[in-house]
Amino acid sequence: MKMNRRQLLMSGVAAAALAPMGRMAFAQAATEVVIGVVYPMSGSNAQIGVDAKHALETAADIINADYDLELQGAKGAGIAGLGGAKIRLVFADHQADPQKGRAEAERLITQDKVCAIIGAFHSSVSATVSATTERYGIPYIAADSSSPSLHRRNLKFFFRAAAHDEMFSKAMFDFMDAQKKKGKKIDSVALFHEDTIFGTDSSTVQQKLAAERGYKIAADIKYRANSPSLTAEVQQLKSGDADVLLPSSYTTDAILLVKTMAELGYKPKNIIAQAAGFSEKTVFDTVGDQLVGLISRGSFSLDLAAKRPFITKVNELFKARAGRDLNDNTSRQFTALLILADAIDRAKSVDGEQIRAALAAADIPGEKTIMPWKRVKFGPDGQNEDADPVLLQYVGENKFTTIYPEIAAVADAKWPMNA
């Protein structure tokens, strides 16, 4: 196109007139809050990532749209402290690989300019991602990684609202002590755990608790995750025949463990699981008939909806996306984003240092979350010590009842499970 001088002048004027609009659009974009999310979206735990995406999108929807729920962060559209800015989530896939997690975190921070990261299910990945966020000075919220070592690395930007495996395991042993007091026979436990940081940390705590409280360890099996066969391992469990089996397993191994136990004719007297695979719907869909009576530690209980009706509403919103109920993992992911949004709201900024300060000052009463916690208040190490764990017993047909602690319990435990 050939332009004469007048046309050129006009186009220049038009461009000058449009420029401020461009800047306005840019300013608008800056009040959008971009949050990074690192989960396994492919690989053997891809379903965890898919569900996490649904949980976090549900939370983002509740924050961004105007819902009338008694939840911290739910009221009003967007983040009030930033003039109603909307949350935008950027998802990344870590494939259960700590190194991929680290690389993805770096990409989210440098390219997508996220102001905080939520992750990561696998504790091993949370370890590398939180080291990266620390270096860049933005907060990391470990929604559902439960290894106790994670908050003991003097990280300034690490936060975990949920319980860690020491708290969970302590609840298990408290429960067993209570059963013993009632005259039930519990002398020995068997540990069965996978070989990454989740399983090893979990078993270290359980070994210590068993020794302190006088339980004999009949078998202590550290197995290789994603093994094609667990026959020899289950044979050792069977030989030990402990009163309680304590597995710390992800989904694949949980399914294989249960199938192999059935094949070798081994019915453990009781199982108290360190959640992970044993809180996944898919495990109960495939081998649930052999797990009736199983107890798993949890962070969440749908039974709580009787006291807090908004939990039912949140569960419905989640179920519409995911086609399943909220569980141990998805409830924690959901809550993590609401806690982060609350902090950004109070910080009135997307600056990493200021969000960190707001998180450190957070004090959310448990009644304003969907969790059975006393409150959310982070210690100097970033751990919330008031996240009370619960124990849930599987009663069949994808349903759990809360059996411990007594304040949250809606039924007595069936013990032994295979009676």
Add this chain to the structure above:
Amino acid sequence: MSTEALIQVIASGLLMGLIYALIAVGLSLIFGLMDVVNFAHGEFLMVAMYATFGLWLVSGIDPVLLAPAVTALLFVMGALVYLGIVRYAMRAKANIGMVQIFATFGLAILIQGLSQYFFTPDYRSISNTWLGGHTLNVFGVYLPWPQIYGGVISVLVFGGLYLLMSRTDFGRALEATREDQGAVALVGIDRNRVFALGWGLGAALVGIAGAVLAIFYYIHPQVGATFALIAYVTVALGGFGSVFGALVAGVIVGLVEALTAVILPSSLKAVGVYALYLGVVFVRPSGLFGRL
């Protein structure tokens, strides 16, 4: 550990070993025929398991009866993969080995991705079958029926393969093509056709394995990876291209894996298999039954 428990571990290892052999033999066959390592072998297994699951879900027919259909399906898939992909990868002028590796490796990732997209990453499992969940109790040693079935099928398949290779024209054509690809053309054997049938046969064999495995194992887009690594070491141990080496090596891998889990901490149980393989490499670099 008691004698009874030890017998249990050995029996389980033996049955698992026969199944490993069945999974590996297709890989070995294809390699022996044309020196191509199929890196999508585990994904073929996964497709076979999903095919079994899907057919069972739709028809309600027991997986034991579905095995022939799944085998036929995988035969077609194997032949198509050769005709559609590998044939072209073999035309590379330089770095032909690399091109083949990347072609099949890429195929593996594609199949995984498509499976996760279409089948979701949820774990599946076939329930209430004739064999599933039933166990034979021989004096306190438990032998799960699905694995006994797998072991028997494996032995039958190897018997059938022996007959096929030694008694039929197709078998002789396979053997001749692997000996000398140029010479067979002179006697009127279409190399492409033999390769396509070879790929079909190799995939059909892993199809049988998938139909067996689907009865007692979980089904997931990543399930192939769990078994593929074992299949590769089985083929390498038995000798690349040696069909009966795969049988012996599969059984050895199954037994060594089970026994290592008893002697060493179970998290190290794969160590035994790979240590054994390294040992074999020192003595016989081409594997136990490989041609030197």
